Amino acid sequence: MKFTWWKLVCIVFLLYVSIAGFLVKVPNPPGVPLQQSIRNLFFHVPMWFGMMILFIVSAVYAVKFLKSPSPKNDFYSAEFARTGIVFGLLGLTTGAIWANYQWGKPWSGDPKQNGAAIALLIYMAYFVLRGSFTDDDKKARISSVYNIFAFFMLFPTLWILPRLAESLHPGGLGSEGNPGLNPKDSNVHMKLVFWPAVIGWTLLGVWITTLRIRLQIIKEKKYHG
Amino acid sequence: MGKLIKYVLLAMVCFISTNLFAQSSPSPAPAGFMLSEGKIYVVVLVVLVILSGLFIYLINLDRKISNLEKE
Secondary structure (H helix, E strand, O other), X not given: OOOXXXXXXXXXXXXXXXXXXXXXXXXXXXXXXXXXXXXXXXXXXXXXXHHHXXXXXHHHHHHHHHHOOOHHHHHHHHHHHHHHHHHHHHHHHHHHHHHHHHOOOOOOOOHHHHHHHHHHXXXXXXXXXXXXXXXXXXXXXXXXXXXXXXXXXXXXXXXXXXXXXXXXXXXXXXXXXXXXXXXXXXXXXXXXXXXXXXXXXXXXXXXXXXXXXXXXXHHXXXXXX | OHHHHHHHHHHHHHHHHHHHHHOOOXXXXXXXXXXXXXXXXXXXXXHHHHHHHHHHHHHHHHHHHHHHHHO
């Protein structure tokens, strides 16, 4: 095993989160029917943080590829996007479960749900595009350009439009906070679990991604010497 | 090495299940750490076991890929 310090951080943080996440005292203000389900903050919300960070890294490597084309940069870009999609799908699924019990149905067409779904579809098209090339060089170049476009589509779909519309999520027209969290629903103790959760889950995504990249590099060596 | 981890994990799982059986006998008042706080510690333990399993799987995968890289 390639041992690095951040893998240890990932393990320690996630073990801490899965203990403290269930034991930390959560506020239960009157009028907010979240009750114990606010603990999803440690599991559902970090999926989105993780997805955004992985997509940002993916876009950085797409730019890197266009500046200095090498298969390695392309592998990095593609695999970070792939793990990002996995995190996004997990975020959508866990969100639907939570919504089913909180808002009455799994999908309410909430701006944040729609935006996240569109963003994910755009990233899925990235892999459709990659799959449609037979020439590796062309594939890497054109999909890098598309990757940058997909990344910039995150601005309207995730970061701007959902904030402008009325929403069931926190953050939006007439509701407090940001899309991740309403400050009324959390306290200092929860933040001490939440941020390690974000770091831990993201590092888990990075770990899985690096494994896939290393596998791609081995494959590349095997078939192209 | 991989086998050793499997046996350790198996032993851990056995220990956990007997532990839970021993405490599942009907008792009027919740007794013991695992049954306190509305049995939330049972969930914590389940999540910890799943997470540990995932980590062991990931570390094994990492090791296998490292071996491939050395070839």
